[in-house]
Amino acid sequence: MPAPSPRTCVARLQLRLSALTLVQKFPSRSMALECFTSTLWQPTCGCGRKRVAHTFTSPSVAIGIGLAFGHAHATALEELTRAAADVGATGLRTAPGRALLVVGVTEDSAERLADIAQRLGFIVRADDPRRQIVACAGAPICAAAEISTRAIAPSLAANAAIAGADAPMVHLSGCAKGCACPRSTPLTVVGIEGRCGVVVNGSARDEPLVMLMPEALPGALSRCADGVRRLRAADESAAEVLSRLDRAQITRLLLGEATRA
Numbered sequence: 001m002p003a004p005s006p007r008t009c010v011a012r013l014q015l016r017l018s019a020l021t022l023v024q025k026f027p028s029r030s031m032a033l034e035c036f037t038s039t040l041w042q043p044t045c046g047c048g049r050k051r052v053a054h055t056f057t058s059p060s061v062a063i064g065i066g067l068a069f070g071h072a073h074a075t076a077l078e079e080l081t082r083a084a085a086d087v088g089a090t091g092l093r094t095a096p097g098r099a100l101l102v103v104g105v106t107e108d109s110a111e112r113l114a115d116i117a118q119r120l121g122f123i124v125r126a127d128d129p130r131r132q133i134v135a136c137a138g139a140p141i142c143a144a145a146e147i148s149t150r151a152i153a154p155s156l157a158a159n160a161a162i163a164g165a166d167a168p169m170v171h172l173s174g175c176a177k178g179c180a181c182p183r184s185t186p187l188t189v190v191g192i193e194g195r196c197g198v199v200v201n202g203s204a205r206d207e208p209l210v211m212l213m214p215e216a217l218p219g220a221l222s223r224c225a226d227g228v229r230r231l232r233a234a235d236e237s238a239a240e241v242l243s244r245l246d247r248a249q250i251t252r253l254l255l256g257e258a259t260r261a
C-alpha cells in the first residue's frame with residue numbers, strides 16, 4: 001500500500017484531533033497554569049518512575065507527552081490521538097516544552113497511554129536524555145539548512161546529554177539563525193556548508209571553536225560530555241565547567257586528545 005501523502009496525513013490528524021473535544025476542566029486557573037508550565041516535570045506516582053500526570057478533576061488526571069526534538073511524524077500523532085480517545089481522554093492541548101497535555105484520563109489509563117506513547121517514540125519521562133537536545137527543522141525540511149539536524153539529534157542523545165545539568169545541553173541548528181533556541185547553550189552545533197561548527201557556551205550566531213563532519217559529531221560531543229562529568233564539582237552546571245576551561249582544553253576534549261584540565 002503506498003504511503004499517504006503529507007496532505008492526507010495532516011487531514012487525517014485534524015480529523016482525529018477534532019474527534020477529541022478540546023474542553024478543559026481544571027478546577028482553577030492556577031492549577032491549569034501549573035499543569036501547562038510543568039508538563040514533564042511533575043512526578044506523580046510514588047514508584048519513582050517519574051511518569052507524568054497531573055491531578056485534574058477527580059478522578060481524572062492530565063498526562064504530559066513530549067515530542068522528541070520538537071517534532072513527530074503525522075502517523076505517530078494520529079496513533080497517539082486514537083489511543084487517547086480509546087482510553088477516554090476528553091481533550092488534548094499543546095503545552096510548553098514542546099509537549100502535549102492529554103486531559104481527562106484516569107490514573108490507570110494514563111499509565112497505559114504513557115506506555116503506548118513511549119512505544120510510538122514520544123517522551124514520557126522527565127529524565128529522558130532527548131529533552132536535553134534542542135533541534136530546529138534542519139535539512140531537508142528548511143531550505144536554509146546546511147545540515148540534517150533531526151537526523152543527527154538521536155545519535156547525540158545517548159551520550160551528549162548530562163543528567164542533572166543544564167537543559168538543554170545541546171542545540172542543533174541548521175544555520176546561524178538559531179530558530180530553535182536563540183539563547184546560549186553549553187554546546188551549540190551550527191550547520192556551515194555541510195559541516196558542523198561547535199560553539200561552546202554561545203548561540204548559533206557565535207564563532208565555532210571547531211568544525212567537524214556530521215559523522216564525527218557524536219563522538220566529539222560524547223567525549224566533551226564525559227570530560228564535563230569528570231571535571232564537574234557537585235551542583236556545578238555544564239556551562240560553568242566549560243566556562244572555566246580555556247579554548248585549547250575544550251578543543252582537546254572535542255577532538256579526543258588527553259587534557260590536563
Ligand code: SF4
Pocket residue numbers: 136137138139142143144145146173174175176177178179180
Ligand atoms: S535555524 Fe536555519 S535551518 Fe534551522 S529552521 Fe531556522 S532557518 Fe531553518
